[in-house]
Amino acid sequence: MTTVIKNGYLFVGGQIMQADLLVKDGLIAAIGTSLTGDSVINAEDKLVSPGLVDVHVHYRDPGQTEKENVQTGSLAAAHGGFTTVCAMPNVVPVPNTPELMTKMVRNNDQNGLVHILQYGPITIDEDTDEIPDYAQLKKAGCVALSNDGKGVQNARTMYLAMQKAQENNLIIAEHAQDDALFNHGVINEGQKAKKLHLAPITELAETTQIARDLLLAQKTGVHYHVCHVSTATSVELIRIAKSRGINVTCEVAPHHLLLEEENITGDDAKFKMNPPLRTKRDQAALIAGLLDGTIDMIATDHAPHTAADKQGGFAKAAFGIVGSETVFSELYTKFVKTGIFTLSQLLTWLTIAPAESFGLKKAGKIAIGQPADIVIFNLGKKITINTADFKSKGRNTPVKGDTVYGQTVLTMVDGKVVFQIEENK
The missing domain is CATH 3.20.20.140 (Metal-dependent hydrolases)
Structure with a gap:
């Protein structure tokens, strides 16, 4: 089973570049253009980060x-x-x-x-x-x-x-x-x-x-x-x-x-x-x-x-x-x-x-052979910090009510999606 994250802006090696990302067996298998996979995640106009x-x-x-x-x-x-x-x-x-x-x-x-x-x-x-x-x-x-x-x-x-x-x-x-x-x-x-x-x-x-x-x-x-x-x-x-x-x-x-x-x-x-x-x-x-x-x-x-x-x-x-x-x-x-x-x-x-x-060799970067630990952010999405949306049990924050940009759209760990925002939010 392969997944391709298409059309996103990738943070790779300290630089931001437009490219596709192929995930296979929980690892990053390829970085390039026009990649194909069994399933597709469209990251158009979005940031794809480690x-x-x-x-x-x-x-x-x-x-x-x-x-x-x-x-x-x-x-x-x-x-x-x-x-x-x-x-x-x-x-x-x-x-x-x-x-x-x-x-x-x-x-x-x-x-x-x-x-x-x-x-x-x-x-x-x-x-x-x-x-x-x-x-x-x-x-x-x-x-x-x-x-x-x-x-x-x-x-x-x-x-x-x-x-x-x-x-x-x-x-x-x-x-x-x-x-x-x-x-x-x-x-x-x-x-x-x-x-x-x-x-x-x-x-x-x-x-x-x-x-x-x-x-x-x-x-x-x-x-x-x-x-x-x-x-x-x-x-x-x-x-x-x-x-x-x-x-x-x-x-x-x-x-x-x-x-x-x-x-x-x-x-x-x-x-x-x-x-x-x-x-x-x-x-x-x-x-x-x-x-x-x-x-x-x-x-x-x-x-x-x-x-x-x-x-x-x-x-x-x-x-x-x-x-x-x-x-x-x-x-x-x-x-x-x-x-x-x-x-x-x-x-x-x-x-x-x-x-x-901290010597964490399998974290913090997008590279071929690395674990597919990926996050996609929508930098253009304006949201209001609402503690009712928190997944933590804690609600103790001084930034409640702030208007911010940069919504987390999807988080993937070892190639598995562990968080994804609902489309209507």
Whole structure:
């Protein structure tokens, strides 16, 4: 059985070209013109991209499945055009052992609609100084290490973790947060915190840990990846580290590109996230960091919560927002249609860059022999972000009601259609 995707604009090798794409036995079999197949998908006037790659999602499975599970999270990913994601280990129980890791990997494979790769924890239960057996976790399917949601507080613990990660060729993906400086804050330290009388979060909670960890990474040689950078100082620290040959990559979350603290309309927890929305200066530095290559990729930090979790304003609500289903259309509309980014740049940050940085050889590109992980976007389609259309269990987003362009028409994983928009929508 073969399928040909005809008349589309393909993103291939960092460039956009008009061509047909032939899919056979779950793989990309040919790229060219006038291709034929047993079935045809007409992509005329549409963008045909490699499936997007997200190295930072939270699927809450097991233990918190009232918020999300592998099936709903992966369907949300497919709805947003993602075909490969990396799931964080802050679940219950944390996959500290090879047995628990094996169980999670099996659940990801059996119930996921997209490729779900699994993080293991840097430390046991993410809040101790005990380091799990990285070799056994990797053997069980662990793709990288993170305590996301919590920073590693003890410098010696992080140093030992980096040494062991380097020995096992595993990435350390750090949520940089010094708890003593974070000090139970709920919003960025700035004018909004003062106006709303809310506990502030100093940027030092992020930047001092990044500075520490970059020196440890330099000493150990480990691949150190910084999750969701959010400040101008963080960007500059990473820029300097890269210039000195330190093995560091980093990501920025879409909400830190789209929003800054002045967009917060009041004591509304839909704007509560960690790291928090920063200043306009920080936002500008993040955009500049992407454009000059300091920031390697965009990752959603998709963090679904129940409606109850997000009640009580900034002081009481949980941190986090969902992002899988809105990232491409939001960023395309705000940055590509306005000429700040090119379409090829945006696609690179969402496909090629994360795949290459994390060594995902079967993701992020359209090439003959590659898995047919494909997404088709209708760039001319204007839509309104409506949480009722979400496939995620989470509805916690500050972009509800936005008018955007770039609707996901179809998502294919290993040659199988896992999401397709209804024609009348």
